[in-house]
Amino acid sequence: MNSTTRFKLSAMMFLEFFIWGAWFVTLGAFLNNNLKATNSEIGSVFSTQSWGAIIAPFIIGLIADRYFNAERILGVLHIIGAILMYQMYSAPDVSVFYPYVLAYMILFMPTLALVNSVSFNQMKDAEKEFANIRVFGTIGWIIAGLLISFAFHWDSPEGIQAGLLKSTFLMAGIASLVLGLFSFTLPATPPKVAKDEKIKVGDILGLDALKLLKDKNFAVFFISSILICIPLAFYYQNAGLFLADIKVSNPTGKMAIGQVSEALFLLAIPVFFSKYGFKKTIIVGMLAWAVRYVLFAYGNAGNLSFMLIIGIALHGVCYDFFFVSGQIYTNSKAGEKFKSAAQGIITLATYGVGMLIGFKVAGLITDMYKTGDVTDWKMVWIIPAGIAAAVFLLFALLFNDKTKSEIAAKAV
Structure with missing residues (x-):
């Protein structure tokens, strides 16, 4: 180039x-x-x-x-x-x-x-x-x-x-x-496609990749991916509003720490895969969601502001160790024929269906704990922390894929 x-x-x-x-x-x-x-x-x-x-x-x-x-x-x-x-x-x-x-x-x-x-x-x-x-x-x-x-x-x-x-x-x-x-x-x-070539809706949406759900472990991962998007939606929808509401200085600039963290932890994924395998890598990502929301629930703009900064900095672990790791896992399970279709169906399931449910739940929960202009942010963050912990337990107990070496090799 x-x-x-x-x-x-x-x-x-x-x-x-x-x-x-x-x-x-x-x-x-x-x-x-x-x-x-x-x-x-x-x-x-x-x-x-x-x-x-x-x-x-x-x-x-x-x-x-x-x-x-x-x-x-x-x-x-x-x-x-x-x-x-x-x-x-x-x-x-x-x-x-x-x-x-x-x-x-x-x-x-x-x-x-x-x-x-x-x-x-x-x-x-x-x-x-x-x-x-x-x-x-x-x-x-x-x-x-x-x-x-x-x-x-x-x-x-x-x-x-x-x-x-x-x-x-x-x-x-x-x-x-x-x-x-x-x-x-x-x-x-x-x-890339000729104008007169027929394209099926199923091809566009990658529905052929649904055949992967016959694999019990992939099905557990697929369902977990949708469910973990519920607590993810709380972050996207409420984090900026929360920091501004509790009078954290320069909240948008501080949230940029999350993007720095995302770039850095991306480099750590191959190391975690090769040493610990996919399951342990992804459950660390799930657990990080619960931890960050607990930090948000009990932190403040004063003497406990460091808890908020740590919670923001965990974004790299939360996002990379679950979503990026999940993309690599999906790629390894799909095979050559369904690679693009599999990535498409995971994206549709997470950013489409999962986030759609998540934003709805986040809005209802936040309204539930808001009285006038005052929001009980502690409860607003404790609830998605509990959801993330539940998804963590679901995945940890039901997922048992042993293909560590194959996935690790693809990640390195």
């Missing part, structure tokens, strides 16, 4: 995840403070990510893979996304905001696959080259959080009171417009 192509792909990844991190982290606090949304309404807004994940395969399978170059679709989707971002910035209440955010997420979620497709198309050895490109996405997310907290102070108590959180949508919209226009300069990534 030449230096010009490497720069373009790195910039693409940076902007892709800068856009997402520029508004999604502070979304809960924005909805609560600017639009006065209930927690159930906040849950519905966050669930648009799940609807986007469910619809995304159809956009990729029926359009991107058949008719147009991936980089051109990426450009069009981000230009439309910039317009929708401005509409979200201008929305006076959640009823007006919701249709725009739903439309945006339906268009944005496919771009996550498109940036990967554009990248892979330029690589001779994706296993060695992709990580060096993808890391710029993590950097983009981190930079967005640092700008919000330390450069613009939009998430400070004064900034929130002044309604400045809505400015995140302008920043994301500008970045989306830049990426939309920049996408047309990216290397050509033509369709």
Whole structure:
């Protein structure tokens, strides 16, 4: 890969995840403070990510893979996304905001696959080259959080009171417009499927991979993956709102610690796999969810703020040791024929069905423990900690896959 192509792909990844991190982290606090949304309404807004994940395969399978170059679709989707971002910035209440955010997420979620497709198309050895490109996405997310907290102070108590959180949508919209226009300069990534070739809905959704559920251990992993998304949804929906509500300074910047942790622990997965195997690696990830929520439940913005920082820093263990490990495990069990289908069905199950249930539950629970403007955050975090602990026990007792050496070899 030449230096010009490497720069373009790195910039693409940076902007892709800068856009997402520029508004999604502070979304809960924005909805609560600017639009006065209930927690159930906040849950519905966050669930648009799940609807986007469910619809995304159809956009990729029926359009991107058949008719147009991936980089051109990426450009069009981000230009439309910039317009929708401005509409979200201008929305006076959640009823007006919701249709725009739903439309945006339906268009944005496919771009996550498109940036990967554009990248892979330029690589001779994706296993060695992709990580060096993808890391710029993590950097983009981190930079967005640092700008919000330390450069613009939009998430400070004064900034929130002044309604400045809505400015995140302008920043994301500008970045989306830049990426939309920049996408047309990216290397050509033509369709992989002939226009007249028949594509079945089952192929798009990867339904053939459901045959893997005949394996008892994979079925346990599959169900656990859906269930663990319930506590995961609590983090995405409530963490930013929680930190802002208890007056933690620079909350968005501090949450960027989670992305730094994610990048670092990604490097530790091969070591854990080779030494401890898949089961022990993934149960550490599950247990970390329970631990982090206990830390959130009992920490505060004062003398126990270190508990909150540790909880945020555990994001790398929580996410990488479960979700990334799960992707590697799925890849090893699927075989050559069902690899893509298996990854698709896991993504649909987790970010689609699992998160959809999770955001609904998170909204109901948070509303249940909110009286007026006061939220009992201790209970809001104890409940997902209990759910994560229950999933941990379910997986630890029922999963008994012995294929340690095979999976470890694929991870290294």
